[in-house]
Amino acid sequence: MVPLSWYLILSAVLFSLGVLGFLLKRNIITIFMSIELMLNAVNLSFVSFANYWNQNAARAMTNVLPLSGQVFVFFVMVVAAAEAAVGLAIIIAVFRTRETLNVDRVNLLKL
Amino acid sequence: MPHQILFIFFGMICVAGAVNLLAQRHPINSALSLVVVMCSLALIYLLLGAEFVAAIQIIVYAGAIMVLFVFVIMLLNAGAEERSRGSRIALLMGIPGVVTLTLLVGWIMINRNHELGGIIISPTNFGATNNIANLLFRDFLLPFEVTSVLILIAIMGAVVLGRREN
Numbered sequence: 001m002v003p004l005s006w007y008l009i010l011s012a013v014l015f016s017l018g019v020l021g022f023l024l025k026r027n028i029i030t031i032f033m034s035i036e037l038m039l040n041a042v043n044l045s046f047v048s049f050a051n052y053w054n055q056n057a058a059r060a061m062t063n064v065l066p067l068s069g070q071v072f073v074f075f076v077m078v079v080a081a082a083e084a085a086v087g088l089a090i091i092i093a094v095f096r097t098r099e100t101l102n103v104d105r106v107n108l109l110k111l
Numbered sequence: 112m113p114h115q116i117l118f119i120f121f122g123m124i125c126v127a128g129a130v131n132l133l134a135q136r137h138p139i140n141s142a143l144s145l146v147v148v149m150c151s152l153a154l155i156y157l158l159l160g161a162e163f164v165a166a167i168q169i170i171v172y173a174g175a176i177m178v179l180f181v182f183v184i185m186l187l188n189a190g191a192e193e194r195s196r197g198s199r200i201a202l203l204m205g206i207p208g209v210v211t212l213t214l215l216v217g218w219i220m221i222n223r224n225h226e227l228g229g230i231i232i233s234p235t236n237f238g239a240t241n242n243i244a245n246l247l248f249r250d251f252l253l254p255f256e257v258t259s260v261l262i263l264i265a266i267m268g269a270v271v272l273g274r275r276e277n
Contacts, residue, residue, distance in 0.1 A: 001229035002118045005220035007159070008227075010122045012216040014148070016209045017129040023205040027192040029138045029184060033145050036176065037129060040152055043168075051159045051230050054237050067246050070238060073164050074247065077171050078258045082265030084176050088183045089272035095187050096275075101138075104195045 007048035014041035028094070028101050032087055039080045043073045114232060118158055124151040136192045142180050149173040159230060161238040 014037060021034030050069025091101070098106055128147035135141045149172045156165040220227070247255055 001231050002115050002158070003224055003229050004227040005224045006118065006122075007155075007230065008220050009217050010125065010155075012213055012220075013126055014129055016213040017126070017133060019209050020206065021133050023198075023201040023209075024133065025192070026195055027138055027189070029180065029187075029189060030132075030141045030192065033132065033138075033141055033180065036172075037132065037145065037148065040149060040172070043164075044152060044155065047156055047159050047161045047164055048230065050161065050238075052228070054160075054235075055228070055231070065246060065250060067237065067242055068251075070161050070164050070243060071246050071251050073161075074167070075254065075258060077167065078262060081171065081176055082261055084179055085265050085269040086272065088179060089269040091183060092187065093272050101187065101189055102193045102195060 004048055004052055008045055011041045011045040011048070014038075014044065026102050026104060028091055028103050028106070031103065032084075032091070036080060036084070039076055043076055046070070046073050046076070114158065118155065121151045121154045121158075125155070138184050138189045138192070139181065142177060142184060145180075146173050146177050149177070158232065159238075160232060160236070162236075163238060163240045163243050 018034045018038035018041060021037065022031055025031050025034065046069045050067060053069065054066040094106055095101060100106070125148050128144045128151065131144040132141045132148070135144065149168060153165040153168040153173070156162075156168060
């Protein structure tokens with residue numbers, strides 16, 4: 001038996017590594033990958049709480065559907081896929097005009 | 112006991128991949144370490160009894176989304192990251208803030224360990240595909256349909272943004 005808190009701590013560690021990458025990296029593609037890492041960390045806590053609700057559904061007097069945590073993971077994945085498609089298109093558009101991937105050189109909203 | 116050993120093994124691979132993502136300076140190396148993180152997360156989902164989510168994690172994340180990233184890295188011929196100053200506020204406030212937040216969450220989780228309980232490998236096979244399908248196509252039908260609109264808008268946005276202007 002693995003305590004639920006271990007999964008949540010792993011999720012928190014991955015999320016903070018994603019935040020650190022977002023703050024410290026200067027390459028726009030790597031920053032984007034840090035955002036994907038944060039989304040994955042959130043997915044991990046969704047799935048572990050789905051398992052928690054499945055085991056405690058009888059004890060908890062709520063009408064929470066035990067599997068809805070896993071269904072939410074799908075919605076997060078859809079948002080991640082949409083975000084990756086649009087974000088990478090924006091990166092390509094920025095690269096065409098600026099010829100750089102360094103975020104410090106992309107300091108105007110104008111393309 | 113084997114459950115704990117598997118969790119610690121894959122959890123450590125996961126964290127090592129995430130740290131490597133930050134340490135590498137070339138984006139293609141970061142992308143490959145992110146694939147490692149996603150594959151070991153899929154194995155952790157299997158430990159949580161979420162079989163279908165594990166398969167989708169491999170197919171959609173490690174397959175589709177990361178291929179998109181690798182294509183863009185190759186298309187733009189991205190080289191190693193340039194060293195530049197960046198934001199001082201991000202360094203001075205960000206790192207202590209993130210470390211404090213992680214330690215706080217970890218401390219709370221360890222203190223509340225007995226209330227949260229433990230996870231066993233589920234004997235009821237509750238994460239099976241037909242259970243998820245029942246929920247997704249009956250209880251969450253409206254959100255499911257709305258996501259298809261979201262995907263459509265994202266595709267159109269990507270086409271419009273990626274088009275070369277004349």
